[in-house]
Amino acid sequence: MINDLLILLGRLHPLIIHLPIGFIVLGLLIELNKKKLAWSGEAIKYIFFWSFITGIFSIFSGYFQYEKGGYLWETIQFHLIAGISTVLLSFGFYLYLCGNKYLNYLPRKFYTVGHFVLLTVTGHLGGNITHGEEHLVEPIKNIIGLEVIEDIPKPMKYSDYENETVYTTLIKPIIDNKCVKCHNQNKSKGGLKMHTQEALVKGGRNGAILNFLDPAKSEMIKRIHLPKGDKKHMPPIGSNQLSRQEIEILDQWVSMGVRFDQTVEQFELNQKLIDYFFNYKESFFPENQVDLPNMDLIKELKKRNILINPIFKMSNFLEVSTINNKKFSDADLRLLQGLENNIVSLDLSNSAVTDSIFFGLNRFLNLTILKLKNTRIEGRGISRLQNLNNLKRINLVNSMFQNRYIDSLMKITTLEKVYLYSEHKSFKRSNDSIFNKIIDFGYNEFKNLNSSI
Template sequence: MLKISSIRSILENTLFVWIGLTLIITLAGNALVLPDWLQVVGRSHPILLHFPIVLLLMGLLFFWIPGIDNKPEIREIGEISFLAGCNFAGITVIAGLILAQEEYTGEILTWHKWGGIAVFAGCILLYFFRSSKANYIRISSIVLAFAIIATGHWGAGLTHGEDFLLAPIISNEVEVIPLAEAEIFNDVVQPILQAKCVSCHKEGKIKGELRLDHIEGLQKGGKSGPFVLAGDFEKSLLIQRINLPEDDKKHMPPKNKAQLTEEELLILSEWVASGASFEQKLVSLPAENELYQLASVKFEGNKIYSFDAADPDDIAELNTSFRSIQPLFPESPALDVSYFGISAFQPESLTDLKSVKDQVVRLSLNKMPLAGIDLKFLKDFKHLEELQLNFTDLEPEQIKTISELGTLEVLAISGNEIDQASLENISKMKSLKKLYVWSTGMNDQDQESLQKALPETVIDFGFDGKGIIYELNSPIISQAEMIYQDSLEIKLSHPIKTAEIRYTLDGTDPDSLTSPVYSQPIFVTSTGKIVAKAYANNWKGSKVKESVYIHSGIKPSEFSLLYEPNSKYKASGATTLFDLVKAEAANHGQKWLGFQDQPMVLEVDFENLKKAKEMSLSLLYNEGAHIFPPSKVTVQGLENGKWVQLASNSPEVSPKALSARSELLTLELENTNYEKLKITLTPLPHLPKWHPNAGSKGWVFVDEVIFNE
């Protein structure tokens, strides 16, 4: 049997082996090529690390035993335990350095790596200088103990996440987000990625060179390709991997991790199908959209109602051109009723709602002329929770009736005059959670009195103009259609009646001095883009709002495409370009023709028709989905058997990724002596350097080609 002295000698000598290996691997870094079998050693790091932690901490305790110098047997046990811990620390450090060469990186890894090396070095120094003064040794042991704990904490952060240690005492309250404010990515998609994917794709652990803990990493993608491409399941790495069999080594999440639920799979798939936007709000999707239906139930307002649903035939009959009745959210019996169109409002139509009075939960009559109308019918709506009556000319008696509705939780009566009697009645509405009363004529004393009477209610008194300047909302542009034949009426409006709206029709941004001021509807008879901006005293000017309008012009007698569009984005072929149906910017898969490997080359003939002097192209831009302006547009005319260039343009490329949007490119033709026209749109051959997929080919998307005299 080996003597203690022999064990000590072996352990002391092996320490120098671990020191040498540690220096080699540390100094060589990524230049050192390790055999595959050593990866097994590296992956044993999480198993080995428990030994040095226990042995070292136990050995450190022996330095604190009073009079240990007079107890050689106990001292020897402590020293051997500490020496064994030093050896295990060396082995653990070597295994960790090997493991770090796989797919770990980041600031946490750096702290953990050098912390481990510092602990190993500290162990060696403390062991070989253990005969120093007791006070020095004890201070050093405390420092080493803290180093061991800190290094272990960083290691836990790599494996379990940065907040793993403190998670039990950190508040886990989840902010309730209103459905109207919920964003598809931030509030629906990202929580799924955080729960099921980020642990393997974050700072410190970036498998496949893919980071999912910030948007830049998502947009960049990994070494196997882009994480998502809008509307493209084949090239979206996310869709590929989550749909692989669970036993496939490329399936994500790995089979030893928590798997995606069916609902989560559907949400991620529908997100990509809907455009994979990182900014789009959930409510911008149509109510029948599957992603909306799956996700909307997660947000505030989607409370469960036990009452019976209304007759679908009654709901269908009540939906008119001036009134909308929809479920509060898909499959809910609760109804949301909204009136719109002041000129079409008929007070007697309010009595029609009696057939759904037990299901109405929200009622919006904003801007409807309610003066003189008896509102007592609202008392029959026994589940009414939210009432929107902004700018409706309410009278004191009507406000008194409203104050008697005991089920109300949200009341909006901004823009109505509130006298003292009305103020007293509103002060009795203890059930209110939110109250909107801006622009109601209340002074500071009235506001203070109301807030004191309703201490549990969140009251919005609106902008008081005291030293804070807010930005105006953008104007609203209303037009019956985007593509028209004769003339088109365009109306501009703004919720703040005193706001001044300025506009341009040449596509430039309006200014507050020289641009025309909107005062009455605008009638256009050409193709172009209206850009509008709102201004008001004590407010910042709004962001611009723009809208394209397209005059249908001359439809060619014959047309054909030299190259077919990509099979994924072919819509109805060349016919799509002249069907006068404007495609939606948010939906890439329908009604757009997409070209990438070949240019779009369109030949048109105007036999027996007037010759066009102007041509407009309706294009889609969405840099995040690789959809860019064409690198060049050329228009050629066939004259005496030869193609002659009549117009050309190279549209400017955005310096950053913007949201999906329609753009209109118009070119003037030099003459009308042609027999036929040939229009060529060349896709961008290389995406710009700032793009995550710089160097890849760009796409050109087009949905309409318009010719005018």
């Protein structure tokens, strides 16, 4: 009963602390305008008296939060010292305003400036405890232009991690994301730290959380399987919960003896867990690095009604469309000179291009998508695109493409899909499975054609 009450008082600290803060801020505002306010003398005295009283309550509630909340002394000591100093300064200012002869030798500005400095320092240290040390400085870094590196999880490819330990690859990231917030070097609820392998093995005030002799009885596993309504359930309600797959992999790791040297390959993950944790997918577009595109050139091209956009934010790869420039011809391809390595998607649909365009397109080495819908393309010279190792899709819908060039088209070995249907003609078909997988004739699907392909 008493313990629960102290826990409650500790958790009320973020609320209680705003009372002395409010009194101090109000008092300082009146102090700055005291010459304009005839009643300021008694008001300031009254305000700083109550900032002292509420400050005492804040100190006690903060101490209970430290004691019952699992915080380390090293984490809160300077915040506590600064808070006590602020409260003592408020009491000193109150005595000064009452005419205490021992405090009158200090100038009045000492109290006002001191309150401002201590309030700022105490608040900042408290914010660091609650939100982390980067909470305030991170946006400042952005404002002044310093680079802020975000911890963005990267897709993982299973074959790249087979020889890595399962602990560092899978277990530790789960613990870091779901447990370390409350069990780290600065804050250790129940005396438990989980931020390192050694801390995990050591356990907390109630003993070890990993049972190497009988893994099934490990306290960590028991806690994550408790109903969410149980106060001992971990992570606690209000925190990010473990996914079903994360629970499954923790179960498997503990049941196999909590081996920190076990490799991912030895761990023998089932396919569902591999798909969940190793979610690497080959990028559709090239992954090589290219230089920034020429922005002056892009501006000039846009003036000619050529649409140019990055394929996604912060990418140097571009998608280019001449959809608004129907007069774009073979000769106009030279306008794109300087962007050949940046262009991965080129839409020349409804333009005036002919087969001669292929003699220039073979320089666009990163070209991945080529759209030639509703053009006079017949296919002569299309084999010149064989050197484009990234070319995956060609759209020739309603072009003048001829049957006799389909074999040349199929020699482009990187192709994954070719859209070749037409309203006015049919194309030869093949029994070859690869041919039918790549070539989409779409005889009855023209009306449902998705313009995004």
